[in-house]
Amino acid sequence: MLIVAAAVCALIFFVLPNPLHVDPEWKGADKPIFVKGQYTGFSASGTGENLLLPLPLLEKSVDSSIRYESGTKSVILSTDSKLLYMQADKTTASLNNKPIQLRLAPEERDGVTYLPAEPLKSLYGLDVQENADTGAVLLMTAGETVPLGEVKEDKVALRTEATIHAPALADMTPGTKVRIWSRHGEWLYAQMNNGLAGYVQAADITETGVKTVEKTATEPTRAERSWDGKAVSLTWEAVYDRSPNPGSIGKLNGVNVVSPTWFKIVDSEGNVRSQANQAYVKWAHGKGMEVWGLLSNDFDPDLTTQALATYEKRMRTIVQMLEYCDLYNLDGINIDFENVYTKDGDNVTQFMRELKPMAQAKNLILSIDVTPKSNSEMWSLFLDRRSLGALADFMIVMAYDEHWASSPEAGSVASLSWSRNSVERILEEDAVPAKKLVLGVPLYTRIWTEKMAGGKTEVSSKAVSMDAVADIIRSKKLAPVLSKDTGQNYVEYKEEGVLRKIWIEDKVSLQSRVKLAKSLNLGGIAAWNRSFAGDGTWETLSGIHQ
Known part of the structure; x- marks a missing residue:
């Protein structure tokens, strides 16, 4: 009898389903939310036009850049063309x-914010998609696709694992519709419209098509329309x-x-001071040049902390800049925020995230200046170059000051190998498209002075223009x-008992930088600054167009 019983058990557990x-x-969750066939652990609230979705779920599954500001209990959401x-x-x-009226207000409940x-x-x-029977909410994002199917003629089990020996979650009758999220050999991971998801044998399902969530239609940006296939050759006007x-x-x-460096944030409220000049804009346009007004943070870290701290202050800066763009008929905005605390890096990115759709609505080019990557807190670490590269039309790499004014050792302002490495790191590590990246080049150099004092070499420098070096x-x-x-x-020479050293910016160095930009298929070059240019500078840099 024991042998018979064992055989029956074996039949049940190892042969029969x-x-x-x-x-x-x-089970028991109210309005459970599913993404890609998986229970997210979050629940919605309400139903139909009164449906509310929890902010943590949206941050995790829809848009990780959604901004919540606790001081005002506000939520800022953005796309390339919209800022909500x-x-x-x-x-x-x-x-x-611009003011709009919501049918349903966001709510805060048990420490969680819910959005309509x-x-x-x-x-x-x-x-x-909501299911009236279970309350399940099935969420798909724009551009997402999933194959569809339905159960064939016989009733089949939806199981917890890809084996007939796993327990069943449900018995699916013929014609039951499912979404097919993945394939596992002879099994499918499928989800019913009521939210139940598990494994079913592929032979029991007829595939009926594909569900596609259409992407939101977008208009091409000015950069896409006007600069595609054309190199930027920019010079800053200090x-x-x-x-x-x-x-x-x-x-x-x-x-x-x-x-032109016309605009800067001047106070903790985000107000902008302008030195813009209509005659200059008219002259530039008459010469076929676009004008991208530069906005700086005045290199003031404490002011930056305060001015970028809230949506209200950031929007004040943005609105004023856009008004200046309208007033002076500018073609774009160049953001130059430097000397920023690392803790404020997220606010710099958020500022760009809020500026982008507003600038795009005004048909403006949006560019941002970034330093080469380094361990400097105030000059590099605050920059999220990956995110900024996705937001800006152009990212200008200020590939100069390799050896800065107070450097402890004399050296080049921008050696060619250092410039190449500066650009390649951003291309490779931050996935910024080459066509968006613009190589910043110096039109200045430094005269380095080395003298002995107390048995040690003291180093100092002075920045000079290309013509000044040519005269020397x-x-x-x-x-x-x-x-x-x-x-x-x-060159190096002795003067007044000290040694002078100059790594020269001239046609040779500029030709090398143009060649570098072209070899990496960059979006162009940007020269700091026009007043430092020497004889033949512009003819040499025009090689970027050849």
């Missing part, structure tokens, strides 16, 4: 800084007291963008020598 049924892990601002318990909101699903569908192109007289500016061969070489009858280490001409 498991007849046991179990409940899903989400909402506050808890308020039906008044804004879209691209309807505006999220419009913003992100979400597909949200403006200190007043803009230069355009009549005094010579011909800028090949330059198609000028970026000519007057002192120096013979520059090509430095293989830097790819630049180099």
Whole structure:
């Protein structure tokens, strides 16, 4: 008898399908939410037009860049073309800084913020399906696809694992519709419309098509329309007291963008001071050049902390900049935030995230200046180059100051190998497309002075223009020598009992930088700054167009 009993048990557990049924892990959950056939652990609230989705779920599965500001209980959501601002318990909101009325207000409940699903569908192109029987909410994002199927003629079990010996979650009758999320040999991982998801044998399912959530239609940006296949050749116009007289500016061969340093944030509230000049804009446009006004943080870290701290302050800066763009007929904005605390890096990225759709609505080019990657907290670590590269039309790598003004050792402002490495690291590590990346080149160099004091070599430097160096070489009858280490001409000489060293910026170095930009298929070059240019500078840099 024992042998017979053992045989029966073996037949039941190792040959016949498991007849046991179990409940899903989400049994008892109210409005459980599913993504890609998996229970997320989150629940929705309400139903239909009153459906609310929890913010943590949206951050995890829809948009990790959603911003929540606890001080105002506000939520900021953005895409390339839309900026949506909402506050808890308020039906008044804004879209691209214009007031709108929500049918349903966001809510805060047990420390969790819930957002109305309807505006999220419009913003992100979400597909949200509710099931009346179980309350399950099936969420799919724009561009997502899933094969569809239905059960064939016989009733089949939906099991917890890909084996007939696993317990069943449900018995599916013929014609039951499923979404097929993955394939495992002869088994499918499928989900019913009521949220139940598990394994079913592929032979029992007829595939009927594919469900596709359409991506939200977008218009091409100005950069995509106007700059595709065309190299940027930008020069910054350093403006200190007043803009230069355009009549005094010579011909800028090949330059198609000028970026005057006209705008800066001047207080903790985000107000912007302007030194813009209509005559300069008219001159530039008359020469076929675009004007991208530069906005700086005045290199003030404490002011930056305060001015970028809240949506209200960031929006004040953005609105004022856009008004200046309208007033002076500017073509774009160049963001130059430097000397920033690492803790404020997220706020810099958020500023760009909020500026992008607003600038795009005004048909403006948006660019940002970044330093080469380094361990410097104030000058590099605050920059999220991967995110910024996705937001900006162009990212300009300021590939200079390899050896800065107070460097403890003399050296090149931008050796060729260092410049190449600076660009390649961003291309490779931060996945910024080459066509978006613009190589910043210096039109200045430093005269380094080395003198002995107390048995040690003291180093100091002075920044000078290309013409100033050419005058020194000519007057002192120096013979520059090509430095293989830097790819630049180099001279040194003694004067007043000290040693002077110059790594020269000239046609040789500029030709090498143009060649570098072209070899990496970069979006162009940007020169700091126009007033430092020497004889033949613009003709040399115009090689970027050839």
